[in-house]
Amino acid sequence: MRKLTYYVASTIDGFIATEEGSVDFFPVGGDHGPAITAQYPETLPTKVREAIGVDQQNRYFDTVLMGRKxxxxxxxxxxxxxxAHLKQYVVSATLPESPDPAVELIAEDPLAKVRELKRDTGLGIWLCGGGALAQVLLPEIDQIFLKLYPIVLGRGRALFGDGPRLSKAAEFRVITSRVFEDGVAFVKYSRIP
Structure with a gap:
């Protein structure tokens, strides 16, 4: 069965963007970028891949889910x-139609759609954001790949929206971690069944 992986950048106080949705505070450069990109080249937007000459096959993911924001x-x-190099889905109850012919709209019950996608054959499914969608999909998240930046933002869009309402804590364990010279930590977590 395919896995759903929430692969995202976060501050050490748990924010993935400012309240307005900007990610400009995450520093560009350093040694973490090339190392992580080499491992997960499919997580670069298609235009970026083309601009820097990345033409590697998808290694880990062939599908991406994202919220409207x-x-x-x-x-x-x-x-x-x-x-464009991945099968793309946008989850939104407010968009009247798909924003692009190459993007499929999930207008209702994203959990059911994720369960269906996980039963299909293929590579992994990447949840690239946002926090509110991660909150909804938490019951189906198998892994969390977290690029943890040594920044305290203070406020913004949280890693899991306004917080999951759980009857029982969702437990994960660290499967690998690496701290880069630029201070970014890349931590992979796997759900404990």
């Missing part, structure tokens, strides 16, 4: 199909 970030930067 995460997708809107791509639209603001000039693309409605940010990951």
């Amino acid at each position: 995460t997708h809107d970030f791509g639209v603001r930067t000039g693309t409605s199909s940010p990951y």
Whole structure:
């Protein structure tokens, strides 16, 4: 069965973006970027892959899920199909139709759709954001790959929205971790059944 992986960047106080949705506070450069990109080249937007000459096959993911606000970030930067090298889904109850022919809209019951996708054959499923969607999909998240930046933002969009309402804590264990010279920690967690 395919795995759903929430692969995201976060501050040490648990924010993935400012309240307005900006991610400009995450530093660009350093030694973490090339190392992580080499391992997960499919997590770069298609335009970035083309600009820097990345033409590697998808290694870990062949499908990407994103919430409307995460997708809107791509639209603001000039693309409605940010990951053309992946099967793309946008989860939104407010969009009247798919924002792009290459993007499938999930308008209702994203948990059921994720369960269906997990039964299909293929590589992993990447949840690239946002926090509110991660909160909804937490029961199906198998892994969390966290790029943890040594930044305290104070406020913003939280890693899991306004917080999951759980009857029982969702437990994960660290499967690997690496701290880069630039201070970014890349920690992989796997759900404890």
